[in-house]
Amino acid sequence: MIKKCLLSVSFFSLIVLSGCNLVVLNPTGDVAAQQGDLIIYATVLMLIVIIPVLTLTVFFALKYRAANEARYEPDWDHSVSLEIVIWAVPLAIIICLAGLTWVATHRLDPYADLTRISETKPVDPNVTPLQVQVVAMDWKWLFIYPEYDIATVNEMATIVDRPVEFKLTSTTVMNAFYVPDMVGMIYAMAGMETELNGVLNEPGTFEGFASHYSGDGFSQMRFDVHALDQRGFDAWVAQARGTPQMLDRETFVELDAPTKGHPVTFYSAVEEDMWERILNMCVGEDDLCMHDMMMVDAMGGGGLEGLYNRELYRGLCTADDPAALFAILRPDLSNRMSEIEAAIALLPPQHDALSSATSQVRGN
Numbered sequence: 001m002i003k004k005c006l007l008s009v010s011f012f013s014l015i016v017l018s019g020c021n022l023v024v025l026n027p028t029g030d031v032a033a034q035q036g037d038l039i040i041y042a043t044v045l046m047l048i049v050i051i052p053v054l055t056l057t058v059f060f061a062l063k064y065r066a067a068n069e070a071r072y073e074p075d076w077d078h079s080v081s082l083e084i085v086i087w088a089v090p091l092a093i094i095i096c097l098a099g100l101t102w103v104a105t106h107r108l109d110p111y112a113d114l115t116r117i118s119e120t121k122p123v124d125p126n127v128t129p130l131q132v133q134v135v136a137m138d139w140k141w142l143f144i145y146p147e148y149d150i151a152t153v154n155e156m157a158t159i160v161d162r163p164v165e166f167k168l169t170s171t172t173v174m175n176a177f178y179v180p181d182m183v184g185m186i187y188a189m190a191g192m193e194t195e196l197n198g199v200l201n202e203p204g205t206f207e208g209f210a211s212h213y214s215g216d217g218f219s220q221m222r223f224d225v226h227a228l229d230q231r232g233f234d235a236w237v238a239q240a241r242g243t244p245q246m247l248d249r250e251t252f253v254e255l256d257a258p259t260k261g262h263p264v265t266f267y268s269a270v271e272e273d274m275w276e277r278i279l280n281m282c283v284g285e286d287d288l289c290m291h292d293m294m295m296v297d298a299m300g301g302g303g304l305e306g307l308y309n310r311e312l313y314r315g316l317c318t319a320d321d322p323a324a325l326f327a328i329l330r331p332d333l334s335n336r337m338s339e340i341e342a343a344i345a346l347l348p349p350q351h352d353a354l355s356s357a358t359s360q361v362r363g364n
Contacts, residue, residue, distance in 0.1 A: 028206065028227070029182040030118045031108060031198045038104045045097050049090050110186055110196045114163045118201055121161070129165040129197070130158055133275050136168070136175035136188040136210070138258035139217030144247070144270055150240040151247045153255070153265040157226040157236045160203050166196040169279050171256050176212035179225055185211050191281055191290055200227040217260035224264075240266040247271065252283050 025036045064070050113129070116122050133144040143156040158164050168177055168188040178185040183198030200206070210221040228236060245251065247267035252274065274283070282289035 023180045027181045028202045028204065029198055029200045030116065031114070031183045032179075032181060034104070034108055035184050038101070038108075041100055042097060045093050045100070048093055108184070110184070110194075112197065113165075114197050114199060117161050117163070117199055123163060127162060129163040131165050131167065132156060132158075134166055134168040134177060134188065135278055136170040136172070136177065136214075137256055138172045138215055139210075139221040139260055140255075140262040141177075141208070141210075141221065141223050142255065144275060145237075146270075146275070148237050148240075149269050150237060151267040151270050152240060154223040154262055155226070155264045156208070156223060157228055157233055158200055159230055159233045160227050161199065161201060163197060163199050166198070167275070168194045168196065171278065171281070173214050174212075175210050175214045175218075175221075177208070178211040179206060179208040181206040182208075182225065191279070193279055200225070203227050203229065203232075215258075217258070220261045241268045243268045247274065249274075249277070249283050249285070252278070256283075 024032075025040065027033050027036055062068075114123050131146055133146060135142040135144070140154055141156075142151060142153055144151045164182075166177070166186075168186065169192060170188040170190045172190060174190075175188045176185050177188055177196070179198070182200050183196055186194055186196045188194060204227050206225045206227065208223045208225050210218050212218075214221070226232075226236065243266040245265075245267050246269045247255075248271040251267070277283045277289070280289040280291055281287060282292075
């Protein structure tokens with residue numbers, strides 16, 4: 001009876017699994033393939049413990065049931081051999097699993113540039129990754145190609161065997177970007193930039209989607225990823241450039257309104273600094289950029305003074321000239337200028353205004 005039940009369950013499981021698309025374990029991209037291999041290796045290691053435990057559970061239930069006349073030893077309480085097996089085997093598996101995942105997860109760091117295209121093909125040092133800036137919206141995906149000055153909605157394309165460097169953010173709630181055939185999942189969050197590196201090794205059309213719930217229309221938040229040769233990709237770019245619509249600030253604000261099942265849309269050009277404005281959440285004319293807001297707060301903003309600073313320094317890219325702004329807002333700290341200069345030295349190279357601002361503070 002038990003054997004018949006087990007056979008029935010196994011047969012039913014095979015029928016159900018036969019309809020599954022196991023893309024995670026059989027992807028097209030090299031990064032996704034390495035991640036799939038890691039899942040298999042980790043599963044096999046864990047099954048070394050799980051299978052014997054499940055087997056022994058059934059064995060003990062059958063052998064020591066009331067109908068059987070198994071040997072009864074009520075005073076038995078300890079076995080060194082069993083203790084060694086019970087503790088040593090799982091410990092060895094945990095050590096192997098820890099070492100495997102440590103090496104693999106560091107090798108598959110989503111922020112790290114790719115070192116290979118496939119198992120037998122390293123990255124050509126003369127090839128630069130294709131940059132794609134990804135924006136998660138309600139409920140659609142916007143893709144900006146800064147190298148080609150185009151943008152698309154709910155469709156993207158890449159070149160076979162060319163590394164792709166994704167920069168991701170969101171204009172709304174946290175979302176999850178996932179292309180199973182290409183690379184693992186990563187979050188996109190408003191006001192923050194995450195990064196993901198991947199590659200597709202075969203031509204075709206693959207599915208990408210939002211893998212975590214993000215509202216009423218998230219189930220339609222899907223897009224096609226076209227892996228093309230160079231000629232096909234150039235034709236796709238030309239198609240985008242042939243459209244009359246440009247992605248400027250006004251168009252972006254309209255696009256950012258929640259929609260469901262948004263059609264594929266192309267934009268022939270992208271307004272300058274659009275990505276920085278999206279990242280700093282100040283695309284709209286009345287929005288104050290996050291870096292300006294943070295600098296005003298750092299200068300003692302708040303209350304009426306903060307409101308004044310908000311309007312006075314609206315649109316000022318303070319990261320390019322921090323010393324000048326500091327000299328204007330906090331001349332009372334001129335006696336700490338050496339300390340301030342040391343902090344500024346850690347920033348990227350400044351404009352000429354830095355030296356003039358420093359001289360002005362010292363003159364005070």
